[in-house]
Amino acid sequence: MSKVRIEVSARHLHLSLKDLESLFGLGYKLKPLKNLSQHGEFASSDTVTVKTKGGQIDKIRVIGPLREKTQVEISVTDARKLKINPPVRLSGNVAGSISGTLIGPKGEIKIKEGIIIAQRHLHCNPKQAKKLNLKNGQLLSVKTIGERSLTFHNIAVRIDDNFDLSLHLDTDEGNASLLGGVCGFGDLINK
Numbered sequence: 001m002s003k004v005r006i007e008v009s010a011r012h013l014h015l016s017l018k019d020l021e022s023l024f025g026l027g028y029k030l031k032p033l034k035n036l037s038q039h040g041e042f043a044s045s046d047t048v049t050v051k052t053k054g055g056q057i058d059k060i061r062v063i064g065p066l067r068e069k070t071q072v073e074i075s076v077t078d079a080r081k082l083k084i085n086p087p088v089r090l091s092g093n094v095a096g097s098i099s100g101t102l103i104g105p106k107g108e109i110k111i112k113e114g115i116i117i118a119q120r121h122l123h124c125n126p127k128q129a130k131k132l133n134l135k136n137g138q139l140l141s142v143k144t145i146g147e148r149s150l151t152f153h154n155i156a157v158r159i160d161d162n163f164d165l166s167l168h169l170d171t172d173e174g175n176a177s178l179l180g181g182v183c184g185f186g187d188l189i190n191k
């Protein structure tokens with residue numbers, strides 16, 4: 001069995017250029033705070049409030065670089081707070097997902113769709129995929145290690161040159177298996 005690193009992603013959002021400028025002002029550039037494990041991705045010091053009819057969550061961090069489509073990734077706990085029921089989706093697949101209002105320092109916008117619960121996914125580059133015999137889009141399982149060890153199923157494999165081997169879970173999933181809020185390790189079950 002192969003060990004994989006597990007990273008727990010807190011709620012965050014990705015913005016399109018148009019939406020960035022509506023929220024932060026024309027010509028605004030995100031302020032990078034920290035590079036993330038996936039090459040080119042960074043956490044910015046910029047945050048946005050997400051509001052629905054049922055509630056709001058402040059200070060949701062913007063992750064750069066900009067994307068084609070705006071997308072808000074929250075946990076099920078967050079969804080309860082907002083009184084919405086978002087679909088579980090892979091990044092980028094936002095068609096027909098949940099609407100809401102985004103509020104930035106310079107303006108606010110309504111998004112027709114874009115609020116999702118992220119599907120569990122394993123990032124890897126082509127070399128790592130070959131070594132582990134993984135195919136893009138396949139589903140696998142990872143068993144976490146520790147006092148509250150559990151096995152996560154339906155993890156989608158995503159292969160890209162910019163990726164590095166890492167399982168991405170959200171905070172609800174990380175908390176459920178006592179991953180310490182940030183990082184842990186698990187055994188990859190490739191079946």
Ligand SMILES: [Zn+2]
Nearest residue numbers: 038121123168
């Ligand atoms: Zn990810």
